[in-house]
Amino acid sequence: MAGSPSRSSALRALRPAAFGVDPSGERMARIRRSPHFRDGVFQNPGGPSRTRPSGSARELAKVYFDKDRRARRAPLGTVPVHATTLADLARPPADGLRLTWMGHSAVLAEIDGHRVLFDPVWGERCSPFPFVGPKRLHPAPLPLAALGPVDVVVISHDHYDHLDMPTIKALADTDTLFAVPLGVGGHLEHWGVAPSRLRELDWHESTEVGGLTLTATPARHFCGRGLRNTQHTLWASWVVAGERHRVHHSGDTGYFDGFKDIGAAHGPFDVTMIQIGAYSDFWPDIHMTPEEGMRAHVDLQGGRAGHGLMLPIHWATFNLAPHPWADPGEGTVAAARAAGARVALPRPGEPFEPASGAVPSRPWWRGVAQAPAGGWPVQEALTGAAIGVAGTAAAVAQDDTESDSSGGASEGAEGARARPAG
Incomplete structure (x- = not known):
């Protein structure tokens, strides 16, 4: 019928706003020019990866709906959230660096006088619909409005547990800038963010925000928000470097050797924020286990496990995988002890300064999680001091090895003195 909307136009009108938009125009032209875009899609580093569950749907359903396993995938009681206040965040960090894990992958990083908010999700569900997911x-x-001014919001990719439309719409009414991977900017513009406030980057591209340098670095994952997943929006990890400090946020990723390259080019880091949850044997290529996350942390530190601090992220807030709710935390502590690395274990909302002697290090989740059959490991073995001692021993051992291989014990000792502690 003349004048009636086309079928495609009608379908677009029914498309939920949370789906965002597919890239088009100059944005799509830039995507096609990317060296990481081939055969009509963005490509993962290290070759193809499985982005859909392996094995049969029947096997996956059996694991997901097993009664005993389902009970362990959620906390037994109320998660102990730190009631973050304006007073917590009003005082500048003594050494210039403070982090506040807001749950899942959301982290407020206060770095050298600037405030960076990674993957903010304040919504009740990570879903395009408010009633399911x-x-x-x-x-x-704390309420998003109580967070205070943010200089830049950094998005790792466009999945719902990292890019939340209600949160972005609320932040669109502020003066913050947004740093996003190539193609993701279309979603933000669709939700009211002015193009002038977007910094849209391909891997290995950088942008300056105040005194910070933000660099999009590779990750091994995938993208998509709608029913038709075009793979036309990039995913990324991020490096943020200030005058004195630098941090890395992994986004979502499977383990790959590229972490060594990122560490060599941009590290070492004061803090790495590493995805260690929502892993499964059904999708081993796109999410890391805690052990793989620790390998990534060590790679990013140039092989020196004792350098810097690891903050485990992407866990405890949403039930996204078959593993027990507490396993990412327990696995991270075990991996840290094995590697001799320092980890921070804050409750959601608990600010900490990596350079202070008060980095949270207690396994807070045990009070609300179902204990494993053999019980929890000995509490005293998991303190920050114990992990720190292990890290020091590992660093000394590595220094000794390097010293022996270079033929000079005094040179190795001098290197150890010159290297920043932790």
Whole structure:
């Protein structure tokens, strides 16, 4: 019928706003020019990866709906959230670096006088619909409006548990800038963010925000928000470097050797924020286990496990995988002890300064998690001091090895003195 909308136009009108938009125009032209875009899609480093569950749907359903396993995938009680206050965040960090894990992959990093907010998700569900989809297991530590001014919001990719439309719409009414991977900017513009406030980067591209340099670095994952996943939006990890400090946020990723290259080009880091949850044998290429996350942390530190601090992210807030709720935390502690690395274990909303002697290091989740059959490991073995001692021993051992291989014990000792502690 003349004048009636086309079928495609009608379908677009019914498309939920949370789906965002597919890249088009100059944005799509830039995507096609990317060296990482081939055969009509963005390519992962290290070759093809499985982005859909391996094995049969029947096997996956059997694991997901097993009664005993389902009970362990959520906390037994109320998750102990730190009630973050304006007073917590009003005082500048003594050494210039403070991090506040807001749950899942959301982290407020205060670095050298600037405030960076990674992957903010304040919504109740990570879903395009308010009535279905993974629901929060704990509330946001504080209202988004109480967070205070943010210089730049950094998005790792466009999955719902990292890019939340209600949160972006709220931030669109502020003066913050947004740093996003190539193609993701279309979603933000669709939700009211002015193009002038976007910094849209391909891997290995950088942008300056105040005194910070933000660099999009590779990750091994995938993208998509709608029913038709075009793979036309990039995913990324991020490096943020200030005058005195530098941090790395992994986004979502499978383990790959590229972490060594990122560490060589941009590290070592004061803090790495590493994805260690929502892993499964059904999708081993796109999410890391805690052990793989620790390998990534060590790679990013140039092989020196004792350097810097690892903050485990992408866990405890949403139920996104078959593993027990507490396993990412327990696995991270075990991996840290094995590697001799320092980890921070804050409750959601608990600020900490990596250079202070008060980095959270207690396994807080045990009070609300179902204990394993053999019980929890000995509490005293998991303190920050014990992990720190292990890290020091590992660093000394590595220094000794390097000293022996270079033929000079005094040179190795001098290197150890010159290297920043932790």
